[in-house]
Amino acid sequence: AFVVLDNCIKCKYTDCVEVCPVDCFYEGPNFLVIHPDECIDCALCEPECPAGAILSEDELSEDQQIFVELNAELAEVWPNITEQKDPLPDAADWDGVENKIEHLEK
Numbered sequence: 001a002f003v004v005l006d007n008c009i010k011c012k013y014t015d016c017v018e019v020c021p022v023d024c025f026y027e028g029p030n031f032l033v034i035h036p037d038e039c040i041d042c043a044l045c046e047p048e049c050p051a052g053a054i055l056s057e058d059e060l061s062e063d064q065q066i067f068v069e070l071n072a073e074l075a076e077v078w079p080n081i082t083e084q085k086d087p088l089p090d091a092a093d094w095d096g097v098e099n100k101i102e103h104l105e106k
C-alpha cells in the first residue's frame, strides 16, 4: 500500500484524494491517511501531493516506518474524503518543517 507521511501534517493539500480510483483516503483534523487494505498500489497519488508526503510502503526509510501503522490505525476511525478542499491556512509555512508528527491531531 501507499502511505501518507509526516509532511502532510498541518498542510493537508488534499490533491491526492481527487486522483484515487478507489477513494481510500481518510481525513483527520490536520492529516490524511490511506487505508492499507483498500489501496490498490496504482501510484497515482504520489506525484499529486505538493508536499511530497506520499510514498509506497516499500520505499520508506527506517524512521518513516511508524507511518505504516499510523495510516492503518487512523483509517479505521477517521471519515472517508473523496473531494479536494482548501489546504489548511498555514500550509505553505508548514511545508518542509521537521518532526511535524508532534503536531498530529487525532
Ligand code: SF4
Binding pocket: 001, 002, 019, 020, 021, 022, 023, 024, 025, 034, 038, 039, 040, 041, 042, 043, 044, 045, 046
Ligand atoms: Fe489511491 Fe492509488 Fe494512492 Fe493507493 S496508490 S491511495 S489506490 S491513488
Ligand code: F3S
Binding pocket: 004, 007, 008, 009, 011, 012, 013, 014, 015, 016, 017, 031, 032, 048, 049, 050, 051, 052, 053, 054
Ligand atoms: Fe496530505 Fe499531500 Fe494529500 S499534503 S492531503 S498527502 S496532497
